[in-house]
Amino acid sequence: MNEINFYNALSSDLSALLNQTKNIVSNEEFVYVNQKVSRIQYLIQIQLQGIMNRERR
Numbered sequence: 001m002n003e004i005n006f007y008n009a010l011s012s013d014l015s016a017l018l019n020q021t022k023n024i025v026s027n028e029e030f031v032y033v034n035q036k037v038s039r040i041q042y043l044i045q046i047q048l049q050g051i052m053n054r055e056r057r
Helices: 003-022 027-056
Strands: none
Touching: 003 027
């Protein structure tokens, strides 16, 4: 699995976990988890941009 596929799969898995979490935690807990997942997905996007920039060179 190349890096791009790895990070895309990771982001997809995080989204799935977030959707599952929504149904089993309180609203306050979900807001916290959502903030953390959003931060991780933001960092994943930064990694993906770096990979794509490297591959263009």
